[in-house]
Amino acid sequence: MDSHVTSHPALPVSHQDILDAVPRVRRTLAPTPLFEWPGLGALFNGRFLAKHENHLPVGAFKVRGGINLVATLSDADRKAGLLGCSTGNHGQSLAMAAKQAGIGCTIVVPVGNNPGKNQAMKRLGATVIEHGADFDAARKYIEDELDTGGARYVHSANEPALIAGVGTMAHEIFQDCPNPDVILVPIGLGSGICGTGIVARACRPDTQVIGVQSTGASAVSDTWRSGQWTTTETADTWAEGIATRVPAQMTLDIMRQVVDDVLLVSDEDLRRACRTYLDQTHNLVEGAGAATLAAAVVHRDRFADKTVVGIVSGGNLDPAELPGILECQAFT
Numbered sequence: 001m002d003s004h005v006t007s008h009p010a011l012p013v014s015h016q017d018i019l020d021a022v023p024r025v026r027r028t029l030a031p032t033p034l035f036e037w038p039g040l041g042a043l044f045n046g047r048f049l050a051k052h053e054n055h056l057p058v059g060a061f062k063v064r065g066g067i068n069l070v071a072t073l074s075d076a077d078r079k080a081g082l083l084g085c086s087t088g089n090h091g092q093s094l095a096m097a098a099k100q101a102g103i104g105c106t107i108v109v110p111v112g113n114n115p116g117k118n119q120a121m122k123r124l125g126a127t128v129i130e131h132g133a134d135f136d137a138a139r140k141y142i143e144d145e146l147d148t149g150g151a152r153y154v155h156s157a158n159e160p161a162l163i164a165g166v167g168t169m170a171h172e173i174f175q176d177c178p179n180p181d182v183i184l185v186p187i188g189l190g191s192g193i194c195g196t197g198i199v200a201r202a203c204r205p206d207t208q209v210i211g212v213q214s215t216g217a218s219a220v221s222d223t224w225r226s227g228q229w230t231t232t233e234t235a236d237t238w239a240e241g242i243a244t245r246v247p248a249q250m251t252l253d254i255m256r257q258v259v260d261d262v263l264l265v266s267d268e269d270l271r272r273a274c275r276t277y278l279d280q281t282h283n284l285v286e287g288a289g290a291a292t293l294a295a296a297v298v299h300r301d302r303f304a305d306k307t308v309v310g311i312v313s314g315g316n317l318d319p320a321e322l323p324g325i326l327e328c329q330a331f332t
Contacts, residue, residue: 011254013160015202018167018195021068025168028067028100032056032169034176034309039280040293043331044300047307049180050281051173054289054315058092058120060241061169061192061313062156066093068165069154070101078103083151085109085139087240088117089314090156095124106151108138114240114318134235136246157189157248167195173309174203181306184292186313187211187220187262188242190251196311197258211255211262212291213242214270220247221262224255238321239270239287241314268328269294274317276330286317297331 033052041048053061070082081104084094091107098105105126109118110133121128132138147153154162169192173183183200185193190211197209213221216236223230224247235243265273273290276297277283292310296303317325 012250013163013198015198017164018171018199021164022168022171024068024071025064025165029056031172034173037281043297045304048296049177049309051309051311054285054312058096059314059316060089061166062089062093063096064168065162065165066097069161070097072161077152080150080152081105082154084154085142087135088114088316089241091121094154095121095126099125108142110134110138116318117316135244157191158250163191163194166191167199170196170199180207180309182208182210183309184210184212184295185311186242186288186291187213188244189248190220190255192313193259194251194254201258208260209258210260212295213264214239215264215266217243218264219245223247223252224262237267241286241288263295263299265291265294265298269298271325271328272331274325275328279330284315284317285312286314289314
């Protein structure tokens with residue numbers, strides 16, 4: 001186990017919290033498939049099982065968290081409605097859960113955000129506001145200017161109910177594959193890897209939980225590894241689901257207890273992984289969702305002869321990125 005995993009105070013989210021979230025999530029969402037793709041495993045001489053969160057109704061894992069959070073809201077919060085910041089998947093999660101519950105929802109996105117994700121949030125009934133150059137600028141706008149009107153602000157990571165909800169993804173993994181050697185999880189702000197790590201520590205402590213970030217947006221990885229709070233001026237990646245430049249305190253604290261390592265991949269690696277998914281599985285995967293396959297292949301030496309689960313966190317690819325992906329060579 002990595003030296004970063006040490007003894008700490010009790011986590012803000014427990015394994016029992018995730019088990020409690022399972023029936024709430026299951027009322028709306030069926031378990032997603034865990035498919036083994038032999039051709040993908042052959043790329044690193046191991047087994048690769050893809051957890052297809054891209055098959056969920058909004059095309060991404062985040063919806064699990066929104067459903068769990070809305071199910072636990074107070075009457076006052078329901079009346080006030082929800083406010084969130086997102087590049088798309090967290091926003092769709094809140095919008096879908098809010099629509100089902102009949103409550104209001106406003107999402108702030110960066111200027112120039114993935115237009116397909118913006119439209120998806122609007123179709124789900126959310127009010128979408130564009131502000132700021134990137135996710136962190138949009139988030140700061142909410143926290144400085146908008147988080148005063150009474151709506152329930154739902155941070156995309158510092159929310160125990162969100163982490164518990166997305167942790168149901170890992171619960172399903174261990175139901176279908178009780179003994180994975182490694183679970184690879186993309187990291188934006190870390191709710192997915194936190195939920196996964198909490199479940200893994202409870203179900204099979206020998207399973208390594210490893211995060212993946214882009215080399216151009218590695219603030220969370222750098223902070224986790226060094227122990228020094230690290231931010232970056234830009235999030236230089238086309239994969240908006242992992243384009244964060246300021247870590248989140250709650251998820252980082254949890255990561256220090258339940259994460260074994262964090263790996264980096266380039267934007268070109270992400271494109272090649274997207275192309276490989278398209279060629280071998282006929283799944284259209286967004287950049288963040290392809291990150292785990294990219295890590296398994298790029299860092300192949302450490303995964304040979306292992307059973308690796310890669311979380312396909314989403315499939316909401318901006319169509320403008322597709323030509324560049326089709327020009328790439330798939331991994332071989």
